[in-house]
Amino acid sequence: MQAMRQTRAITLATAAPEPAAYYPSNGAVGAEEAIPDIVIRRLPVYVRTLRGLRERGIRSVSSDALAGHIGVTAAQIRRDLSYFGKFGKQGKGYDTEFLAAAIARILQLDRQWRVALAGFGNLGRAITHYRGFAPSSFTIATVFDRNPDHIGQEINGLRILSDACLTEVIAAEDIRIGIIAVPAAFAQETADRMIAGGVRAILNYAPVVLKVPAMVTVREIDPVSALQSMTYYVNAAG
Amino acid sequence: MQAMRQTRAITLATAAPEPAAYYPSNGAVGAEEAIPDIVIRRLPVYVRTLRGLRERGIRSVSSDALAGHIGVTAAQIRRDLSYFGKFGKQGKGYDTEFLAAAIARILQLDRQWRVALAGFGNLGRAITHYRGFAPSSFTIATVFDRNPDHIGQEINGLRILSDACLTEVIAAEDIRIGIIAVPAAFAQETADRMIAGGVRAILNYAPVVLKVPAMVTVREIDPVSALQSMTYYVNAAG
DNA sequence: AGGTGTGAACGTATTCACAGCG
DNA sequence: CGCTGTGAATACGTTCACACCT
Numbered sequence: 183m184q185a186m187r188q189t190r191a192i193t194l195a196t197a198a199p200e201p202a203a204y205y206p207s208n209g210a211v212g213a214e215e216a217i218p219d220i221v222i223r224r225l226p227v228y229v230r231t232l233r234g235l236r237e238r239g240i241r242s243v244s245s246d247a248l249a250g251h252i253g254v255t256a257a258q259i260r261r262d263l264s265y266f267g268k269f270g271k272q273g274k275g276y277d278t279e280f281l282a283a284a285i286a287r288i289l290q291l292d293r294q295w296r297v298a299l300a301g302f303g304n305l306g307r308a309i310t311h312y313r314g315f316a317p318s319s320f321t322i323a324t325v326f327d328r329n330p331d332h333i334g335q336e337i338n339g340l341r342i343l344s345d346a347c348l349t350e351v352i353a354a355e356d357i358r359i360g361i362i363a364v365p366a367a368f369a370q371e372t373a374d375r376m377i378a379g380g381v382r383a384i385l386n387y388a389p390v391v392l393k394v395p396a397m398v399t400v401r402e403i404d405p406v407s408a409l410q411s412m413t414y415y416v417n418a419a420g
Numbered sequence: 421m422q423a424m425r426q427t428r429a430i431t432l433a434t435a436a437p438e439p440a441a442y443y444p445s446n447g448a449v450g451a452e453e454a455i456p457d458i459v460i461r462r463l464p465v466y467v468r469t470l471r472g473l474r475e476r477g478i479r480s481v482s483s484d485a486l487a488g489h490i491g492v493t494a495a496q497i498r499r500d501l502s503y504f505g506k507f508g509k510q511g512k513g514y515d516t517e518f519l520a521a522a523i524a525r526i527l528q529l530d531r532q533w534r535v536a537l538a539g540f541g542n543l544g545r546a547i548t549h550y551r552g553f554a555p556s557s558f559t560i561a562t563v564f565d566r567n568p569d570h571i572g573q574e575i576n577g578l579r580i581l582s583d584a585c586l587t588e589v590i591a592a593e594d595i596r597i598g599i600i601a602v603p604a605a606f607a608q609e610t611a612d613r614m615i616a617g618g619v620r621a622i623l624n625y626a627p628v629v630l631k632v633p634a635m636v637t638v639r640e641i642d643p644v645s646a647l648q649s650m651t652y653y654v655n656a657a658g
Numbered sequence: 659a660g661g662t663g664t665g666a667a668c669g670t671a672t673t674c675a676c677a678g679c680g
Numbered sequence: 681c682g683c684t685g686t687g688a689a690t691a692c693g694t695t696c697a698c699a700c701c702t
Contacts (some may be wrong), residue, residue, distance in 0.1 A: 185692040218693070226648035230627060244661060256661095257695050259555045264663055273503075290651045308546035308576035309643075314627070318644045319651070358654050359647065378595075383650035385643055389468060389552070391491045397594075399653045401646035404558045405623055408639035408679045409597065410464035410594045413528045413557070416596050456671070494683095495673050502685055510679045511682045588681065 217265045224262055225285050227252055230284035232388070244275035267337075292314050294341055298321035298381065300372045301331045301363035302342055309363055310337055320359070326349055328368070353381030361385045362392075450457055453505045458545075462500055465490055465524050482513035533575035534561035536619065538610045539601035542569045542582055543625055547601055558597070563590055566606070586610070590616050590617030599623045611638075 231251050235243055245256040252259075263269055263281075266288055270276045280405060286292055297320050299309055309315075327333060328345045335342045343351060352360070360376040362369050362384060369388035374382060383399045386392055389407070392400050457610055470488050473481055483494040486638040490497075501519075503506055504526055508514045524530055534560050535548055547553075548560060566583045567572060573580045581589060590598070600622060608628035616634060622636045624630055627645070629636050 220693075222504070222652045223582075223649045224646070225652075226642075226645035227629065229648070230645070246661080249574045250554075251629070253631065255695070257697095258662095258693090260663060261694075269664070270662050272662045274702075275661065287436055288652065289648055289649055295647075295651060295654075297645045304546045304549045313541045315647075318648060320644075320647055359650070361643075382654045383647070383648070386645055391465065391469075391489070393491065403576055403641060403646065404464075404642055405641055406466070406552055406558075407461070407464035408641065409533075409553075409558055409621070410467070410527055410529055410556060410588060411461045412597070412623070412637045412639060413533060414460045414463075414526065416528070416533075416620045441668090458671075480701045484683080491675070495675095498683095498685060499672075506685070508684050512680075512681070 215224075221262045221265055224254070224258075225289055228262075229282050229285045229289070229291065232278045232285070234283060236278040240295040241278055242275050248276070252300070261289075269386060288392070289320045293319065295320050295359050295360045296355065296357050297321065297361060298324045298326065298348070298355075298376065298379075299324045299358045299361045299363060300345070300348065300376070301365075301387075302327040302329070302335075303363065303365075307337075309361060310340070322361075323355060323357060325353075327330055328364075345372075349375045349379040352376060357381060359383045361387070361405045363387045399409075454463045459500045459503055460527075462492070462496075463527055466497070467520050467523045467527070467529065467651075470516045470523070471512075474516045474520060474636060479516055479573060480513050483508070483514055486514070529557045531557065533558050534593065534595050534598045535559065535599055536562045536564065536586070536595045536601045536614065536617075537624075538564045538583065538586065538614070539603075540565040540567070540573075541601065541603075544601040546576075547599060548578070551612075554596050558601075561593060561595060564589075566602075583610075587613045587617040590614060590619060597623075599625070601625045604628045 198394045228248070230245070231248065235248075235251070236307075244395045245259045249256040249259055258386075260270075266284075267280050271282055297315070299306060299322050302310070302325055306323050306325065306327070310325060315322065317342055320340075322340065325337070325340055326345045326348045327342050332342050335345045351357075357379070358381060360373075360381040360383070362372050362376075369386065369390040370392060371394045373384055373386070373394060377394060382397060384392065384394070385401055385403060387403045389404055394400055470481070471488065473486075473489070480505045486493040487497055497510075504522075507519050507522055521530075535553070537544060537560050540548070540563055545561065545563070548563060553560065560576075560578065563575070563578055563580045564583045564586045565580050571578050571582045578636070589595075595617070596619060598608050598611075598619040598621070600611050600614075604626045607624065609626040609632060611622055611624070611630045611632060617635055620626060620635060622630065622632070622638055625641045625642060627642055629640075632638055
């Protein structure tokens, strides 16, 4: 039916609807990929929570206490961690700083990632000005737009570049992560060109299901769908 | 461990980590709630895709063709729809317009929902100016902020109100849906006050796991976590 | 005693495969 | 004959419960 499928774009499905033939090849091959993506998606929350505890001076935490903060079960945390090794001390719990660093390392957050942003409309502007990316391991390295009025403009010491040279700049700068904040109609094309430049992970804000090769990971940010699914549960006259 | 848990805030888990004791009471009770939340979360994408096909003049579509557009399996679409009834014609497929309308009705998208937005920083501003909510059944009805410089300002014919009267205004205006775009430190407090005013669905942009009663649905929008989980798969060097 | 790490049990979601309808 | 709708089979994810460590 389709030649390309979204990979790990698991906003909607529990498991990747990936045909066996398109087996992913993310980084290392072999025994890896036994770890469910849903586990990987929970790890950032663990890191964030552990860092928060650490900042509040809490040096040690049990899986039960951590579960309470995050809103999952203690068994789930222990099971998730067991995919990667043994991080706790029996009878004691986990060292918050140590565990945060260990998970961050697993996620490759122990370095800074340069990110390419496509689209400098309302959303792109908000993303550019957002202060939360830098401390989370991400630096907006380049911004692209189609609008000639925007091109050449300077923001945060970043010059907005023409969309036309997106592939080339991404390749030249060796960027592996892209954020798509362009109108829906241009999203697929932008994704294709990012991937051609070497991007292997895409954060997609456009309300479009991107078709990408198996080596590329996509996550959708879709506030409209989120709202539209919540209305199912809201009792209108309440 | 915790008195309140997030409900259906299933950004991370497959199934709601809901203790049986806190059984949800979303709208109608009884035989309902047999339908998995993950199915509900897929429906908006079906609607969006069907409407897109309709606009392109395509009046009929098979589950297989629709699956191709969305990137799921045909069996999943048929199974999902089967929770709600029979919408197709054997040997023919589905009428795009009819099915879009049917699902929209299931999701209660056949009306306009008034939404309260808390936070008028970078993100809140972008949300206010976003043109995608209105055609998707959502109208930003009120905007709240703490910053006295912002309060009183007018945007799109909306006056920015003081955060102090959030609960009262939401109650007075009978608003059931809130969007949280305040700093992480104020997110829980804002959620509590929205809920006190009558809000039953929250779209949370703050990087915080909200604790809410079971009758409230929460969805997280967390771009940082999304990025941080994708780096796991990215092969840094080439 | 307190709490991890993990086999085994369980529950949930997806996919298969086909009867049956138009 | 093509395609839906759905029982049955399978795959996957979560939770239980406890051996084991400190």
